[in-house]
Amino acid sequence: MIQLAERFLSLRSEDVILLRAIEAGMRRREWVPLEEISAISGIPASKAEYHLRLLSGRKLVTYTKVPYEGYQIEFAAYDLLALHDLVRRGFVASLGDRLGVGKESVVYEALDDIPMVIKFHREGRTSFSRVRRVRDYLRDRPKVAWIYAAALAARTEFEVMRRLYPSVSVPKPIARSRHAVAMERVTGVLLTKTELDDPEFCINRILEEIGKAYRLGVIHADLSEYNVIVGDDITIIDWPQAVGRDHESAEELLSRDVSNILKYFKRKYKINLNPGDVLRKIKVDDG
Numbered sequence: 001m002i003q004l005a006e007r008f009l010s011l012r013s014e015d016v017i018l019l020r021a022i023e024a025g026m027r028r029r030e031w032v033p034l035e036e037i038s039a040i041s042g043i044p045a046s047k048a049e050y051h052l053r054l055l056s057g058r059k060l061v062t063y064t065k066v067p068y069e070g071y072q073i074e075f076a077a078y079d080l081l082a083l084h085d086l087v088r089r090g091f092v093a094s095l096g097d098r099l100g101v102g103k104e105s106v107v108y109e110a111l112d113d114i115p116m117v118i119k120f121h122r123e124g125r126t127s128f129s130r131v132r133r134v135r136d137y138l139r140d141r142p143k144v145a146w147i148y149a150a151a152l153a154a155r156t157e158f159e160v161m162r163r164l165y166p167s168v169s170v171p172k173p174i175a176r177s178r179h180a181v182a183m184e185r186v187t188g189v190l191l192t193k194t195e196l197d198d199p200e201f202c203i204n205r206i207l208e209e210i211g212k213a214y215r216l217g218v219i220h221a222d223l224s225e226y227n228v229i230v231g232d233d234i235t236i237i238d239w240p241q242a243v244g245r246d247h248e249s250a251e252e253l254l255s256r257d258v259s260n261i262l263k264y265f266k267r268k269y270k271i272n273l274n275p276g277d278v279l280r281k282i283k284v285d286d287g
Helices: 003-009 013-025 034-041 045-057 075-088 128-134 146-164 199-215 250-269 275-286
Strands: 061-064 070-073 094-101 105-111 115-121 173-177 180-184 228-230 234-236
Touching: 013 034, 013 045, 013 061, 013 070, 013 075, 034 045, 034 070, 045 061, 070 075, 075 115, 075 146, 075 173, 075 180, 115 146, 146 173, 146 180, 199 234, 199 250, 199 275, 250 275
Parallel strands: none
Antiparallel strands: 061 070, 094 105, 105 115, 115 180, 173 180, 228 234
16 A cells, blocks of 8 residues: 555544645635634644644644744645545545656556546645746636645646547546546556657647647647657647637647647657648648
8 A cells, every 4th residue: 555545544534624624724824823723623722733743743734833823734635635535425446556756746546446547736836936827727816825726727637638538539537626636547658658650640640639629629738748648549648737729829839739749750750740731730620
């Protein structure tokens, strides 16, 4: 059993209540005072303080005295709250190994009736200013807490995948809780980690899926060789930054997505397609 699951199994009911109380308090402030945690949770302050010290020792909660005394939950605690909810709602039966860690997410294998992965978003904590610049869902939320920046990223990705699946080759979305998205596990390897037997077929399939998404009103907005999984077919992953066709930068973002893919295939496989021709074809097919 991995560390995340071990932490999950060792949580007391009071721990979950206190973590949820801090989460609720962080909607209004960066650090949540003990008195507010007690009021939200219904747990007396002295008892709450005892349990919070234990949670702090397990690196689930952080305590500060500056600028005032208060608590925050850490991403590990936020992961546990999301996992607790997914299990409670019957979407996840077991959790497996960690499959990957990126700048803005961590992915675990999971299982219920089908093999799944759970993607825990990490946007907002270590790269909040950069994320705010590039994430459309944060533009009108100047004071959103980092945990909610991650939750908004998960909501955007989940809703986009539900809009696209199964018409576009994306992972099947299963459920979302807070900053976590459960989806069907895709078999294959990243485009960057394989040598293609038929690169022309692969690039055409990627461009076809870009076009399908565009016709459904969605632009990936961060597409590259690192967002494509190659197996029996291709699957496009990582959609939290996706925008609609009515976005003010939609044409620029679509052009960049196409250009990134064309540059990769030109560099690695010497396939030379004209970006303008590809974009015109996408738009003609849309008409």
